[in-house]
Amino acid sequence: MTIGADDDVEEIPRTMTEHKVRRLPVIDGHGLVGVVAQAGVARSLPGPEVGDLLRAPSTG
Numbered sequence: 001m002t003i004g005a006d007d008d009v010e011e012i013p014r015t016m017t018e019h020k021v022r023r024l025p026v027i028d029g030h031g032l033v034g035v036v037a038q039a040g041v042a043r044s045l046p047g048p049e050v051g052d053l054l055r056a057p058s059t060g
């Protein structure tokens with residue numbers, strides 16, 4: 001599972017929760033440009049959304 005460099009930031013926690021992962025590679029075209037981690041996303045979310053993200057079961 002990956003996320004595109006041009007995807008909306010709201011897509012990140014939704015994708016992490018849906019696919020039960022803690023990290024997502026960020027792809028621009030066909031190249032890897034970075035990785036976003038659950039902890040970094042959680043620090044940027046408002047309170048209720050942080051809980052939803054952190055409560056989601058994850059395997060990654």
